[in-house]
Amino acid sequence: MKGNDMLDTHARKYVEPFISKGAKFFLKLKLTPNNVTIIALIVGISTSLFIYLDMRVLAIITLWISGYLDAVDGDMARSSNKTSLFGTLMDITFDRVVEISMILVFGLKMIDVRLNLMVLLSSILMSMTIFLTVGALTDKKGMKSFYYQAGVAERSEGFILFTLMILFQSYIGMIANLFSIVVLFTAVQRLLEAKKIL
Template identity: 50%
Template sequence: MLDTRARSYIQPLFDKVADLCIKYKLSANHVTVIALIIGLVPSIVLYLDFSNILAVSILWLSGCLDAVDGTIARKTKASSPFGTIMDITFDRIVEISLMLVLALKFSSNPFVFVVLAATIIINMTIFLTVGAASDKVSQKSFYYQPGLTERTEGFIMFSLMILLPNYTDYIALIFAAMIIFTSGQRFMEAHRFFKDK
């Protein structure tokens, strides 16, 4: 929801960072890889019992770069299907690393994270199949279905799990419920769109 509705407010920051990256000859794919590497650091920080605040700060830096890569691609007219594949795949790798560490370090019932992972799989299946099947055009290189839970909401929920470790399992279940609701939104939108095709 926030990615769709609040993007215009934060886009000037992404534009400035993108311009800086372009100045130093960093392509969108370079920044995607950098975002992945930085995005894996919070899991290491948490696993080694360093600062939770540091982990969250680095996570949000990776999230910023995750948005900047697409901005660079659009500015340089270098959007590509492979760039999209990298972006979506690397996002899931960062999420998986966080879920594994949160389940190991903070969870009293790691099965909660199996449930969370299952909801993400369902949601991404709908998201990706609709994107592949749809002939709609969006600003991105594939049709981006909006919903209650998008990337920013995910970062917020992961941040809360990290900063409130005593409540990690409860926050994970709330997050899972949000994702299931989003899956329903996307599924119903797909039904409306494709039923006459």
């Protein structure tokens, strides 16, 4: 990890005990890491339903629960020695499904900010393309089963910005623009790092 990564890296040590407790709890229930990944997906998608129904508090709660479960499944996999490449694929894919579903619902509800949301989707696509390509091309490995490029916009920062989009829908265009800028900055960070390591 680099010094310019943010919450996912710096805050991890503070929330790690809660993540470990969750992992132990689900392992005691005989659930597999992939089971919890699927639960995280279902909870995450329910966020979009609550956004559509304008149930903002429930949307925020389910969003953050899905994020918590997304961290728990990885801890479960590592502590039980059940890490798998397919689990990694599920994790990354389902994260994007949750994000895309929220952006699509916002676009469905708010016609006037569809361009802002299209730019946001494009920014996420660009950043993830670099992230996944570098992970595939480099031999380096991290705590996950592939090389994880840190950056300004990681999962936690995205959740904070999505939370602001849910809460302050009158300003969703401005928040989406800020989100896009942060994601594009991260894409440039990753591209510059990729030039050094590839």
